[in-house]
Amino acid sequence: MSTTFRLFPQAASTTANSVDALYFFLVAVAAFFSILIFGLIFFFAIRHRRRVAREVPQEVRGGLTLEIIWTVIPFGLVMVMFAWGASVYLEVARPPDNALQAYVVGKQWMWKTQHMEGQREINELHVPVGRPVKLTMTSEDVIHSFYVPDFRVKWDVLPGKYTTVWFHPTRTGKFRLFCAEYCGTKHSGMIGWIHVMEPAAYESWLSGGGASGSLASSGEKLFQDLACGNCHRVDQPGRCPDLTGLFGKPVRLADGRSVVADEAYIRESIVNPGAKITAGFQPIMPTFQGLVTEEGMLQLIEYIKSLSGRPAGAQAPPGTAPAPERQAAGERGPSLPGSAPEKR
Amino acid sequence: MITATVEQKHYLNAEYGLKSWLLTTDHKRIGLLYLGTITFFFLLGGIFATLIRLELLTPPGDLTNSETYNKFFTLHGVIMVFFFLIPSIPATLGNFLIPMMVGARDLAFPKLNLLSWYLLLAGGLLSMWAMFAGGVDTGWTFYTPYSTTYSNTYVIATALGAFIAGFSSILTGLNFIVTIHRMRAPGLTWFRLPLFVWSHYAAALIMVLGTPVLAVTLVLVALERAFRIGIFDPALGGDPVLFQHLFWFYSHPAVYIMVLPGMGVISELVSTFSRRRVFGYGFVAFSSVAIAVYGFLVWGHHMFVSSQSVYASLVFSFLSFFVAIPSAIKVFNWTATLYKGSISYETPMLYAFGFIGLFTMGGLTGLFVATLGVDVHVHDTYFVVAHFHYIMVGGTLMAYLGGLHFWWPKMTGRMYPEGWAKLSALVIFLGFNLTFFPQFLLGYLGMPRRYHAYPDEFQVLHVLSTAGASVLAVGYLIPLVYLVWSLRYGKRATANPFGATGLEWKTSSPPPTYNFDVTPAVTHEAYDYRALAEEETEGVRVG
Numbered sequence A: 001m002s003t004t005f006r007l008f009p010q011a012a013s014t015t016a017n018s019v020d021a022l023y024f025f026l027v028a029v030a031a032f033f034s035i036l037i038f039g040l041i042f043f044f045a046i047r048h049r050r051r052v053a054r055e056v057p058q059e060v061r062g063g064l065t066l067e068i069i070w071t072v073i074p075f076g077l078v079m080v081m082f083a084w085g086a087s088v089y090l091e092v093a094r095p096p097d098n099a100l101q102a103y104v105v106g107k108q109w110m111w112k113t114q115h116m117e118g119q120r121e122i123n124e125l126h127v128p129v130g131r132p133v134k135l136t137m138t139s140e141d142v143i144h145s146f147y148v149p150d151f152r153v154k155w156d157v158l159p160g161k162y163t164t165v166w167f168h169p170t171r172t173g174k175f176r177l178f179c180a181e182y183c184g185t186k187h188s189g190m191i192g193w194i195h196v197m198e199p200a201a202y203e204s205w206l207s208g209g210g211a212s213g214s215l216a217s218s219g220e221k222l223f224q225d226l227a228c229g230n231c232h233r234v235d236q237p238g239r240c241p242d243l244t245g246l247f248g249k250p251v252r253l254a255d256g257r258s259v260v261a262d263e264a265y266i267r268e269s270i271v272n273p274g275a276k277i278t279a280g281f282q283p284i285m286p287t288f289q290g291l292v293t294e295e296g297m298l299q300l301i302e303y304i305k306s307l308s309g310r311p312a313g314a315q316a317p318p319g320t321a322p323a324p325e326r327q328a329a330g331e332r333g334p335s336l337p338g339s340a341p342e343k344r
Numbered sequence B: 001m002i003t004a005t006v007e008q009k010h011y012l013n014a015e016y017g018l019k020s021w022l023l024t025t026d027h028k029r030i031g032l033l034y035l036g037t038i039t040f041f042f043l044l045g046g047i048f049a050t051l052i053r054l055e056l057l058t059p060p061g062d063l064t065n066s067e068t069y070n071k072f073f074t075l076h077g078v079i080m081v082f083f084f085l086i087p088s089i090p091a092t093l094g095n096f097l098i099p100m101m102v103g104a105r106d107l108a109f110p111k112l113n114l115l116s117w118y119l120l121l122a123g124g125l126l127s128m129w130a131m132f133a134g135g136v137d138t139g140w141t142f143y144t145p146y147s148t149t150y151s152n153t154y155v156i157a158t159a160l161g162a163f164i165a166g167f168s169s170i171l172t173g174l175n176f177i178v179t180i181h182r183m184r185a186p187g188l189t190w191f192r193l194p195l196f197v198w199s200h201y202a203a204a205l206i207m208v209l210g211t212p213v214l215a216v217t218l219v220l221v222a223l224e225r226a227f228r229i230g231i232f233d234p235a236l237g238g239d240p241v242l243f244q245h246l247f248w249f250y251s252h253p254a255v256y257i258m259v260l261p262g263m264g265v266i267s268e269l270v271s272t273f274s275r276r277r278v279f280g281y282g283f284v285a286f287s288s289v290a291i292a293v294y295g296f297l298v299w300g301h302h303m304f305v306s307s308q309s310v311y312a313s314l315v316f317s318f319l320s321f322f323v324a325i326p327s328a329i330k331v332f333n334w335t336a337t338l339y340k341g342s343i344s345y346e347t348p349m350l351y352a353f354g355f356i357g358l359f360t361m362g363g364l365t366g367l368f369v370a371t372l373g374v375d376v377h378v379h380d381t382y383f384v385v386a387h388f389h390y391i392m393v394g395g396t397l398m399a400y401l402g403g404l405h406f407w408w409p410k411m412t413g414r415m416y417p418e419g420w421a422k423l424s425a426l427v428i429f430l431g432f433n434l435t436f437f438p439q440f441l442l443g444y445l446g447m448p449r450r451y452h453a454y455p456d457e458f459q460v461l462h463v464l465s466t467a468g469a470s471v472l473a474v475g476y477l478i479p480l481v482y483l484v485w486s487l488r489y490g491k492r493a494t495a496n497p498f499g500a501t502g503l504e505w506k507t508s509s510p511p512p513t514y515n516f517d518v519t520p521a522v523t524h525e526a527y528d529y530r531a532l533a534e535e536e537t538e539g540v541r542v543g
C-alpha cells in the first residue's frame, strides 16, 4: 500500500523509469561537486590555517587555464542535463496516438473524471495497466495541477483552456493523485486515487453500470437539448457550418486565416462564437457561455469528434446509441443537460 | 565610573534624539534604520514559519484550519521576500558600506535614500494592516485567477504594500548605480573596487530594471480585482498564464537581488580571513553582471507545466543552465582563494564556509529544477521549497549574518562575543540542514507545496524538518541577544579588527559622520594584503 513510510516514490509508469534514471544522474553530479567543494574547503581550511598573526601569504594569481577548465567542464555537464531533460520532457509532453482517452475537470476542490464510455468519477480514476492513457483536462474555476508522483507526471489544469497529460501505468494498484497548484482553502484536500487495474478487471469495472451512454451520446443529447441542430444541420447547408467531418480538419476563417478544428477551437466557438468566423458564414451564433458546463463541453466535443468517424471508445456508431434517460428534475441539484450520474 | 578617554565624535553620537534619526540623511544611520526594520520583519516572518512547521508536525490539519494555514504561508512568503530578503543586505550593509568602500561621504542622493526607507516602512505597514484586518491567502505569488476573482482576502492591500516597497528598492538601486559611477575616490578604478561593490552594482541593475515590471503586474491584479477588467481571468476574456509570465519576469531576477549582494559579502569575507586577493577577481566581478543579465532571460523555467509552449520551455531550460555557469565560477574561485591562504576561523568566516556549502547545494539542486523532465515531477513540491530555501536562507541569510558580524564593529564600535557567535553559527548551520534537507526527499517523494494536511507516509520527514526548524530558531535568537548585549558590554573595536583591506577599515569604528577626515586616494588593487602590512608597519614606525 502507498500509505506506508518510504523514502522514494514507487515507479509505476514508464515515465517514472525515465525520470528516475535522469534524477540519479543529477544526484551523482550534485554529490560529486558537493563533496568536492566541501572537501576542498575543509582541506584548505586546515592545511592553510593561520599560523602567524597578520602574515601575508604568498601571492597566487588567478590562472586563466583553471578558469577555462571550471567553465568548460560544468558547461559540458549542464548541456548533457539539458539534452537529456528535454528528451524526457518531450516524451511527457507528447501523448502517443494509441492512448486511451479520458477527461478530467478540476474545480475547487475536487477532481471530476469522465470515461469515453460515460462513467464518471470523483477524486478517482480507474485505468487499465499496460497501455498509455491520455487525459484532456480543464478547470471550472482557478488553476489546478494534476499530479501523480508515482507516475512522475504533472500538468497544470487551467480554466478556459485544454491541457493534456498522459502516462503508461506499468503496475496495478492504487496511486495518489494530488493537486499541485495552490487553488485556495481546501487545496490540500483536492486529492484522490488512480486505480490501475488488470485489463480484464478494468473491462468489467467499465461494464459495471452507472454509466448512461457514452460521452459522445451524452454530447448528442446535449446538442439536441441546446437546439444546436436547428442551425448546424446536415440536410440544410448554408446557415451554419456543417459539423460532419469537422474535427481535426483545417478551417478557413472569414479573415483569411486557417485554424485546425481541435478541442480548443470547438470550445471557443461555443463560448465565444464571434472569435473565429468560418469563411462564408455570418456571425449569427449566440454565445453559450454559462449554459454549458465544462463536462458538458467535453461531451459536445466528443460528439463532434464522433461525427468525424473517430472511434469513441468501445461504442456503437453515433446516433444509434439510445439517448440517455433524462433525469428527474431537481433530483441532483442544478442538474445539467446531458449529465450522467456520477460514480463515487 | 568615569572613563579616562574622551569619547570620540562619530556618526552615532554626533546628534541625539528621535528627530536626528527620523530625519537623518546619513547613509550609515539609514542603514541602521533599515537594520531595525528588517530585523522586525524577519522575526515576524519567522513567527509564521514556526507556525507552519508546527502545523506540519502531524498529518491532519489540527493546529489551525485551512484558511488560517494558507494565510500563514502567504504572510511568511510576502514578509520574508518583500520586506526582509530583498532589502536585507543591500539596504543595510550596502547602504552602510558602499559610500565608504568607494571613499565617498554619502550616497549620491541622501534624501532619496531616506525616502526609500520610509517607502519600505509604508509598504510594510500597509501589508501589516492587511494582515491584521484579515490577512491574505493567495501565496506570495498572487497567481491568477485565484487572486483576482476567487480569493476573499485582502489581496489589493497586500499587493499595494509590496508595490510601495518596490519603489524603495528602485530608489536604493538608483542610488547605488549613480554612487558607484560618479563618486569613486581618486585612483579607485572599476577593477580596484571591492567585489562587494560589483555585486551590489549588478543587483542594483535588477532592482531598477525589474521592479517596475512587478509594480505593473500588481497594479493589473488590483485593477482586475477591483473593476473586473479582463486581463488574467479567462471568464473575463483574460489569460492566467500571462500573469505568470509577468510575475516571474521580475520574481526570477529578484532571486538575484537577494543572492548577488550575499555573494559580494562572501567575497569580502573569504578574502579577509584568508588574507588573499580573491582568486580570479575579474571573473568573479563579471560573473555578477552575467548573472544579472541572464537572470532576465529565464523566467519561463517556473512554467514548464503551466501550458506554455513546449518550445518555449526548451529555450527557457537551455538558458537557465547558462546561469549555473557564473555561479559555479564564483564557487570555484572562492574555494581557490583559500588555497595557500592564511586562514582563520572567526565567526564571519564560519558563515562564509556555510554559505559556500549551502549555496553549492542550492545551486546544484537548481540544476534539477532547470532540467525539464525532472521539473515536471518536482515542480510545486517540497523539492522546490527546499531548493529555494537553500539559496535564500542557506545563501542570502548566511551571508547577511556573516556580513553583519564582520561589519558589526565598524557599525557599532563594539565587538560581538566570539564564543557565542561561533556557537550560534554552528547551531544555525546544523538546524538549517536538518530543516531543509528532508524536504528534498519529501519533494521527490511527491509531497506538494502549500498543503495544510498531508497523507501519513510523509510524516517522518516532516517531523525531522520541524525538529530542525526549532534548532534553527534557537540559532537565530542567540545572535539577537548577544548583539544587543554587545552594544553596551562588547569590547571596543579598533579601526580594523580583522586586518581587512577595504577603505571602510581605514576610518575609525564607528566612522565619523562624513566617513573620512580626508578623501582617501587609492593607489593599489583591492585585497592587497602586502600593501596593508606595509602601511601598518609604517604606521607603527611613524607613530
Ligand SMILES: [Cu+2]
Binding pocket: A144, A145, A179, A180, A181, A182, A183, A184, A187, A188, A190
Ligand atoms: Cu490545488
Ligand SMILES: [Cu+2]
Binding pocket: B251, B252, B255, B298, B299, B301, B302
Ligand atoms: Cu526562477
